[in-house]
């Protein structure tokens with residue numbers, strides 16, 4: 001009975017936004033930056049007005065700024081082109097408050113993959129286009145009440161190592177003409193923003209989603225150090241808490257993958273020294289080994305069943321044995337379900353230091369998604385998932401502004417107990433799926 005009404009409520013929610021949301025994710029996957037930026041806004045606006053009935057919004061599309069002079073300091077994308085960012089200036093009382101948000105987009109761990117990447121927006125500013133600001137970057141007071149009129153920056157990701165590579169320049173002969181200069185990109189963008197008024201910052205928040213969320217953890221104390229005059233500096237990582245855990249077959253694939261990224265792009269030097277003194281550098285690319293060393297307050301946003309981690313870490317499955325389960329959670333076997341629940345358990349173990357800290361906080365809902373803060377429908381509003389009856393927007397704001405006297409730790413019950421995960425656990429075929437994003 002309980003299950004029946006749960007699926008029914010999902011079905012109901014599904015009728016509203018998911019076809020559009022699914023189509024959108026699909027676009028992002030295909031690197032179609034041009035179409036994405038021009039048609040994406042219309043999709044978002046339609047979605048909002050049809051689902052709530054009350055809110056009508058113009059999409060906010062922000063121009064790209066290419067940081068041409070950064071090339072002089074060796075801050076270049078994989079293909080040697082200059083990096084880029086988007087800034088929407090704040091106003092009013094929040095004129096001196098800044099959000100710096102780092103773009104998502106995976107990693108490349110070998111030359112061949114980096115070469116491919118260098119021919120896309122993830123590896124070259126030649127393919128970047130204007131970007132639509134939504135979620136935590138929205139300028140709508142209604143949808144983004146705490147940050148809508150801060151200075152909001154979206155930093156493009158074109159290095160393939162979470163803004164952390166530091167291979168020497170010029171790229172050596174064997175590197176196929178590629179540049180692994182992520183850490184210089186980070187430094188050049190921060191220097192640029194300081195020159196644009198961030199030197200007079202009052203409050204600041206560093207954030208990012210996925211590979212950008214990992215980067216915000218890697219750079220959290222560096223961000224704080226770059227803003228000595230600020231009253232408040234905090235960081236948030238959205239779907240960036242990649243856990244070092246074996247696949248369901250017991251293989252350490254993600255560790256090998258991150259070691260490949262760290263070695264290829266010479267990430268080792270740029271990682272937290274406190275961590276690399278104790279651990280293998282590849283481990284210090286995982287948040288769980290960094291947590292004890294980070295001094296700046298940090299907020300972790302992560303789906304308890306993050307689809308990327310499911311698909312790429314736990315259920316890495318080249319033979320497709322998991323396809324049925326990934327496409328329709330109701331057809332998972334008992335063992336597969338146990339592995340899925342085990343993935344959440346490992347995440348909760350890894351974030352334990354956050355739970356025990358006074359300064360940090362977290363929002364771990366029981367949903368299947370990957371990245372919530374930079375996606376309007378997940379961030380706030382009637383369709384957004386709730387945990388303790390709060391959207392991630394409300395929970396993160398409570399932590400940032402210290403509006404709560406009790407706890408900043410919100411952990412959801414196990415799947416499928418939270419009906420507000422709603423449409424986001426679904427494929428357009430109306431099956432509860434942790435892979436809807438890959439289906440048309």
Ligand SMILES: *[C@@H]1O[C@H](CO)[C@@H](O)[C@H](O)[C@H]1NC(C)=O
Nearest residue numbers: 166167168183268269270271
């Ligand atoms: C990057 O590498 C150069 C040359 O090896 C080194 O001098 C510099 O300190 C490194 N940068 C960082 C941030 O580790």
Ligand SMILES: *[C@@H]1O[C@H](CO)[C@@H](O)[C@H](O)[C@H]1NC(C)=O
Nearest residue numbers: 381382386388389390391394
């Ligand atoms: C949940 O939050 C909504 C919107 O903030 C509020 O209207 C509602 O009363 C809350 N429900 C409960 C049970 O607290």
